[in-house]
Amino acid sequence: MIRVALVDDHPVVRAGVRALLEGQEDLTVVGEASDAHSAEQLVAALHPDVVLMDLNLGAGAGGAEVTARLRALAEPPYVLVLTTYDTEADIMSAIDAGASGYLLKDAPPEDLFRAIRGTARGETVLAPAVAARLVRRSGPTLTEREVELLGLLATGKSNRDMAKKLYVSEATVKSHLAHIYSKLEVDNRAAAVARAIEQRIIRPVS
Amino acid sequence: MIRVALVDDHPVVRAGVRALLEGQEDLTVVGEASDAHSAEQLVAALHPDVVLMDLNLGAGAGGAEVTARLRALAEPPYVLVLTTYDTEADIMSAIDAGASGYLLKDAPPEDLFRAIRGTARGETVLAPAVAARLVRRSGPTLTEREVELLGLLATGKSNRDMAKKLYVSEATVKSHLAHIYSKLEVDNRAAAVARAIEQRIIRPVS
DNA sequence: CCAATCGATAGCCGAACGGATGATTTGGAA
DNA sequence: TTCCAAATCATCCGTTCGGCTATCGATTGG
Incomplete structure (x- = not known):
C-alpha cells in the first residue's frame, strides 16, 4: 500500500x-x-x-x-x-x-x-x-544582462534611461532588447514584460 | 434537489x-x-x-x-x-x-x-x-474599458490591433491609454503592464 | 586552438508611440 | 436640470521603437 x-x-x-x-x-x-x-x-x-x-x-x-x-x-x-x-x-x-x-x-x-x-x-x-x-527547446535561456534589462523595462524605462543606468550606449540596449524579444517570442516591450512576469523571469515590483 | x-x-x-x-x-x-x-x-x-x-x-x-x-x-x-x-x-x-x-x-x-x-x-x-x-479598492479606479485595454496591452497588441479588436478608432485607443497612464502614474505601455499586474488588475498569461 | 556565446557598439529608416488639445454624445449624480 | 465622467473621434508633432545588418574583444568549452 x-x-x-x-x-x-x-x-x-x-x-x-x-x-x-x-x-x-x-x-x-x-x-x-x-x-x-x-x-x-x-x-x-x-x-x-x-x-x-x-x-x-x-x-x-x-x-x-x-x-x-x-x-x-x-x-x-x-x-x-x-x-x-x-x-x-x-x-x-x-x-x-x-x-x-x-x-x-x-x-x-x-x-x-x-x-x-x-x-x-x-x-x-x-x-x-x-x-x-x-x-525539445530547453527554453528561452536569458543571460544575466538580459534579465537585468527586463527588470528595468518593467519599470517603464526608455532605451536612453537604461543606457544611462547601465553605462552603455543606446545601441547596446537595443541589441539586448532584440535578443530578449527573439528569445521570448514577442516583438515589443509590453509583451516582453508580461511574458517575463508570467514566466517568473522577473517579479512584478514597483 | x-x-x-x-x-x-x-x-x-x-x-x-x-x-x-x-x-x-x-x-x-x-x-x-x-x-x-x-x-x-x-x-x-x-x-x-x-x-x-x-x-x-x-x-x-x-x-x-x-x-x-x-x-x-x-x-x-x-x-x-x-x-x-x-x-x-x-x-x-x-x-x-x-x-x-x-x-x-x-x-x-x-x-x-x-x-x-x-x-x-x-x-x-x-x-x-x-x-x-x-x-473597497484602494488604488486608482480604472473603468471596465480601461481594464479591457490593459488586458490587450499585456499581450503586446499595438494601438492598431486594439482598435480593430474593439471596433473603435486608434484615436480612441490612444485616448484610453492616456487615461490609463495617468491613473497608474506611468508614461508608457511597458510600465503600465507591470503596474497592472502588480496591482492585480490583470493577470499575466493568455 | 577554434567555434560559440556574450556583451558592447554603430547607422539607417519606417512605423509606432505619447503628449497636447479639443470636440461630441450619453447617462447618471447632484 | 445642470454638471460630470466615460467613451468616442480627430489632428499635429516630436520622440522613441524595432528591424536589419555588421563589427569587435573577451570568455568558455570542446
Whole structure:
C-alpha cells in the first residue's frame, strides 16, 4: 500500500485527488495540508511514501521551497508535483528542489495513478507535455544582462534611461532588447514584460 | 434537489467537486464537461439548475465566453464561476457574461455549498475576497474599458490591433491609454503592464 | 586552438508611440 | 436640470521603437 500525503491550498483539489485515489486499491491518502507549515508537520508525523505537492500555496512559502525542506528531512518522502503551470521556471525550480516528478492538473486520472506508483518506486516521472518542453527547446535561456534589462523595462524605462543606468550606449540596449524579444517570442516591450512576469523571469515590483 | 453541472478542464477538480457535493443531500451532479463545446451540449441536454464554471478551459473558448453563451439559451442555467484567480479583469468579464456568482477554489467546502444553494435561488454570490476587491479598492479606479485595454496591452497588441479588436478608432485607443497612464502614474505601455499586474488588475498569461 | 556565446557598439529608416488639445454624445449624480 | 465622467473621434508633432545588418574583444568549452 502506497501512503500518499496531499499538499494543496484548494480544498476542492484535495477532495478530488482523495476521491480519485480512494478508487485505487494500492493507494491511500494518509493526510492533507493546505500550507507550508502544516505540510512539514504532516510529513514529519506520518512519513508518507509520496507527497503530492501543489506549487501554489497561496500566501507564504511556495511549493518548491516546501519540497526542498521535505527532501532535507531524515527520511525524505518522494515528492510529486501536481500543479497547473508548466513554465520553465516552475519546472526547473521544482526539479531543483528535489521533486521526483511533475504532473499537470489536467492530466487524466490514469496518468496520475501511474505517476504516483512510479514515484513510489523511486522513478522520475514527467508529464508528456512537461518532458516535451524540457527536451525539445530547453527554453528561452536569458543571460544575466538580459534579465537585468527586463527588470528595468518593467519599470517603464526608455532605451536612453537604461543606457544611462547601465553605462552603455543606446545601441547596446537595443541589441539586448532584440535578443530578449527573439528569445521570448514577442516583438515589443509590453509583451516582453508580461511574458517575463508570467514566466517568473522577473517579479512584478514597483 | 439542486441539479449541478461541472465545467472544468481538470479531471482532478471535477472529481473533487463531485466528491464534495455528493456528501450533500440536496445537491447532485448531473454531468461534467471539460471544454466549451461539450459544455454547451451538456447544458442543452440536461438543463441543470446551476453550472459550476471554471474560467480557464485550456485551449479554445474561455469560461466567460461559454458563460455568455449558456446565458443566451432558452432556459438559461445559473452560472457560478469557480476559479483560481481574483483579478478585476476576470471578475468583471465573468459578471458581464451573466455569471450569478464568483468563488475561488481555495474556498472552504461549506462556502461552496452555500454559494450553490444561493445561486440556485437566483441570488448573486461573491466570495468575500472578491466582493472586497470590487467594493473597497484602494488604488486608482480604472473603468471596465480601461481594464479591457490593459488586458490587450499585456499581450503586446499595438494601438492598431486594439482598435480593430474593439471596433473603435486608434484615436480612441490612444485616448484610453492616456487615461490609463495617468491613473497608474506611468508614461508608457511597458510600465503600465507591470503596474497592472502588480496591482492585480490583470493577470499575466493568455 | 577554434567555434560559440556574450556583451558592447554603430547607422539607417519606417512605423509606432505619447503628449497636447479639443470636440461630441450619453447617462447618471447632484 | 445642470454638471460630470466615460467613451468616442480627430489632428499635429516630436520622440522613441524595432528591424536589419555588421563589427569587435573577451570568455568558455570542446
